[in-house]
Amino acid sequence: MTFVPFTVFLFGAVVGSFLNVCIYRIPRKESLVFPGSHCPACNAPIRFYDNIPIASWIFLFGKCRTCRHPISFQYPLVEAINAGGYLYLYFRFNLSGPMVLYALFFSALLVITFIDLHHKIIPDVISLPGIGIGLLACLFVLPPDFLDALTGAALGWGLFYLIALVSRGGMGGGDIKLIAMIGAFLGWKKMLLTIMLGALGGSVVGIALMILFKKSRKYAVPFGPFLAVGALASLFWGTSLIEWYLRLV
Ligand SMILES: [Zn+2]
Incomplete structure (x- = not known):
């Protein structure tokens, strides 16, 4: 992969990480920024090096570093789907106004999908x-x-x-x-x-x-x-x- 598509993919994964926060917190009416990411089982804060999209979940074998509680496969899945979606949008629309707006549309649909699956x-x-x-x-x-x-x-x-x-x-x-x-x-x-x-x-x-x-x-x-x-x-x-x-x- 050349530099631009790779950056788009990485950016999509980072946004995907934020979408996971939205999927978890919006239906619970919690703040999207505060507190920072923490393990839902033991409340241990998740340090930045354990919060790398897709990769951290794999390195930690899908478990919390502190309490070994399993972390849902949904986290890397949402990050990968959003990264793949942005990459595909880049190939279809280049870096353009439509690409940015469709990326927003894509991420909104992704969040809606998972919230609807969990909470109807x-x-x-x-x-x-x-x-x-x-x-x-x-x-x-x-x-x-x-x-x-x-x-x-x-x-x-x-x-x-x-x-x-x-x-x-x-x-x-x-x-x-x-x-x-x-x-x-x-x-x-x-x-x-x-x-x-x-x-x-x-x-x-x-x-x-x-x-x-x-x-x-x-x-x-x-x-x-x-x-x-x-x-x-x-x-x-x-x-x-x-x-x-x-x-x-
Ligand atoms: Zn934990």
């Missing part, structure tokens, strides 16, 4: 500013024009709001704001594609879980992670997917 909530503190940032980004930097972004956000919000009304609780308020944020970043076409991909992925996994674990139909699979993955697929390959779909119909 999507925090407003991420999705609501996300809607505003997405709209502003399309006004100044990103390819969907402002009207497209506004339509995406409003249409997504409206559609999911209707589904929430009809399904009486089948769709959470968090999902409504998340799809609006996705529409604000990607425009209305890729927002609709996100819903199609997310629903497809959610159904496949939902049915698989029902068969494998005999979970009842009431066992709710959180929808946020599927929307997040669908949004990234739409961002990266949406244009070709939409063209392919339009040739089919």
